[in-house]
Amino acid sequence: MKILISRTDRIGDLVLSTPVFEAVKKHRPDASVIVMARTGVIDVISDNPFVDEYIAYDPSGAHRGLRGLLRLAQVLREKHIDVAVELFMSFYPALAVSLAGIRRRIGPGSRVYSPAVLTDVVHQHRRKSLYNEAAYNLMLLQPLGINDLNVQPHVYLADNKDSCEKFLLHQGVKPFNYIVVHPGMGGSAKNLSVEKYRDLVKALIQRYHLPVVLTGSYVDHTTVNRLTAELAGDPLVKDMCCVLSMNQLKMVLFFAAVVIAPSTGPLHIAAALGRPTVALFSPVKAQSKNRWAPYLLNNVAVVEPPAVCTQQYSCNKKCLHYDCMEKITIEEILAKVEELRAV
Numbered sequence: 001m002k003i004l005i006s007r008t009d010r011i012g013d014l015v016l017s018t019p020v021f022e023a024v025k026k027h028r029p030d031a032s033v034i035v036m037a038r039t040g041v042i043d044v045i046s047d048n049p050f051v052d053e054y055i056a057y058d059p060s061g062a063h064r065g066l067r068g069l070l071r072l073a074q075v076l077r078e079k080h081i082d083v084a085v086e087l088f089m090s091f092y093p094a095l096a097v098s099l100a101g102i103r104r105r106i107g108p109g110s111r112v113y114s115p116a117v118l119t120d121v122v123h124q125h126r127r128k129s130l131y132n133e134a135a136y137n138l139m140l141l142q143p144l145g146i147n148d149l150n151v152q153p154h155v156y157l158a159d160n161k162d163s164c165e166k167f168l169l170h171q172g173v174k175p176f177n178y179i180v181v182h183p184g185m186g187g188s189a190k191n192l193s194v195e196k197y198r199d200l201v202k203a204l205i206q207r208y209h210l211p212v213v214l215t216g217s218y219v220d221h222t223t224v225n226r227l228t229a230e231l232a233g234d235p236l237v238k239d240m241c242c243v244l245s246m247n248q249l250k251m252v253l254f255f256a257a258v259v260i261a262p263s264t265g266p267l268h269i270a271a272a273l274g275r276p277t278v279a280l281f282s283p284v285k286a287q288s289k290n291r292w293a294p295y296l297l298n299n300v301a302v303v304e305p306p307a308v309c310t311q312q313y314s315c316n317k318k319c320l321h322y323d324c325m326e327k328i329t330i331e332e333i334l335a336k337v338e339e340l341r342a343v
Contacts, residue, residue, distance in 0.1 A: 001028065003144075004076070004084040004102065006036040007137075008057045008093045010186070011044055011265025015272050016134040016295060017087050019151035021050040023138055027146045034079060036093065043246035044269060047156040053079075057093055069096055076100035083144065087137045089114055106143050108136075129285050134295035152296045155272040157247075157254055164251045171213075172238060175255040178211040179204055179337075180270070182261035183227055184220025184241075189263045189287035190315060190325050192280060194223060198230040200260070203330050204337075205236050213252060215266060216241035258337050263292050271300050276340035278333060283309035283324060299343075301336035303328055 003024055007017040014037050024033055035045065036055040045051065055075065057063055063072045069092055077100040084097045086107030097105055098117040107114060109121040120143040126136055138149050157164065165175055181204070183197040192200075201212050214237065216224045224241040231237045244252060250269060253259055259270035260278040271277045271294035281289040281304045294300045307324035315322055 001030065001083065002032045002034060002079060002081045003028070004034045004036060004055075004079070004081045004097070005087065006057075006084060006093055006097065007087040008036065008038050008059075008090050009088050010188075011041050012263070012268040012292070013088060013133065014041055014044055015153050015155060015265070015268035016132070016292075017137050018045060018048065018050075018153045018155065018272065019134050019295065020085070020087065020137050020141065021045075021048060022154070023141055023146055023148045023151045024144075025050040026151070027141075027148065028144070034081065040246075044155060044250070044265070046247065047158045048154070049156070055079075059092065063092070063096075070099070072096040073099035076102065085140055085144075086118070087140060094118075106140055108140065126291075127286060129288060129291035131291075132293065132295045133291055150296070153268065153272040153294065155250065155269050157250055157273070159247065159251065164255060167248065167251055168255055171240065171252075173211050173213060176257050178213050178238070178256060179208065180213045180215055180253060180256040180259045180261075180266075182215045182220075182259070182264065182266045184216040184223040185262050185264035186219055189292075190282035190284065191262045192325050192328065194226045194230065196326060196328070196330075197223075197227055200330055200333060201227070201231060201237065203334060205234065207334065208257075209236075210257065211236045211238050213238045213240055213256070215244065215249060215252060218242055258340060260333065260337070263287060268294055271297050274299055276337075276343070277301070278303060278336045278340065280304075280325075280328065280333075283307050284311045284315060285309070286314075299340070301340055303332055303336055 032052045034053040035051050039056045039058040042056050073096040081102045083104045084102045089111045094117045105118045106120040107118045108124045135149050228239050253270040254273045258276045261267035262280045277300045279302045289302045305324040305327040
């Protein structure tokens with residue numbers, strides 16, 4: 001049996017989908033698992049031992065427009081897939097799966113078009129954030145008779161230890177002898193201010209006398225540039241924003257002594273690599289740790305502001321706690337770092 005698992009959105013979402021790959025192999029060991037994920041994101045799950053084949057979905061290139069949709073459907077048809085599980089309902093990938101003639105198509109009933117493209121609609125209310133995203137993903141396997149919510153996310157390194165060490169030394173850091181701070185994010189949740197991150201980096205250097213590596217993608221470069229300007233002249237600040245491939249980012253995160261990040265993709269990569277990770281979370285319900293924290297991992301310490309939040313999806317500037325993330329103190333974050341380093 002060939003089973004397609006489709007998750008075509010962001011990095012963190014894909015990491016929280018990795019328990020699905022393992023659960024399928026655990027309960028259907030003879031199944032061949034094919035994963036479809038977005039180009040540029042799919043490398044995060046490279047070398048996953050529970051994945052047999054990868055399909056890169058390229059909505060801006062090869063799979064753009066009607067011709068791209070038909071091209072994707074043809075690729076899927078040629079795989080002779082028996083079952084498709086849509087972990088995230090996106091219209092064009094879901095339509096391509098339907099056009100490919102895959103007989104059984106499972107997914108959440110979260111879109112008005114879900115009944116038109118799915119054969120098995122699973123009713124979930126993810127907006128209520130009652131469960132972790134990984135648990136919601138695993139629940140979509142129930143139509144296949146798989147009822148296992150006890151599988152952790154995992155990310156794997158593609159390179160051997162020697163090549164990783166050489167890369168890190170070339171970047172000016174030694175394995176397990178630096179701290180990563182990832183200050184940016186795509187704007188999907190509230191975050192600390194640049195000034196707060198500046199004070200955090202200074203405090204980390206003062207306490208541990210270790211290099212602090214700043215990571216980020218092109219969407220984070222403005223934040224990181226402001227931060228490096230604030231920290232100009234400190235030789236222990238290493239700016240690696242916009243220069244790392246996905247596999248290089250995985251290396252940098254894996255060999256960090258500690259990783260500190262808000263609710264974003266690199267947070268989930270670091271946690272799923274098993275690294276000590278301090279996660280900064282907003283109290284807004286749809287952005288909260290309840291929905292988006294790394295799943296079932298004891299190497300993660302969550303920090304959230306001491307605010308009673310009544311917001312469901314986003315913030316209202318009239319809220320008395322609108323600047324709630326600024327109530328997170330540097331001392332709280334450092335205390336979590338100490339807890340993780342002591343384990």
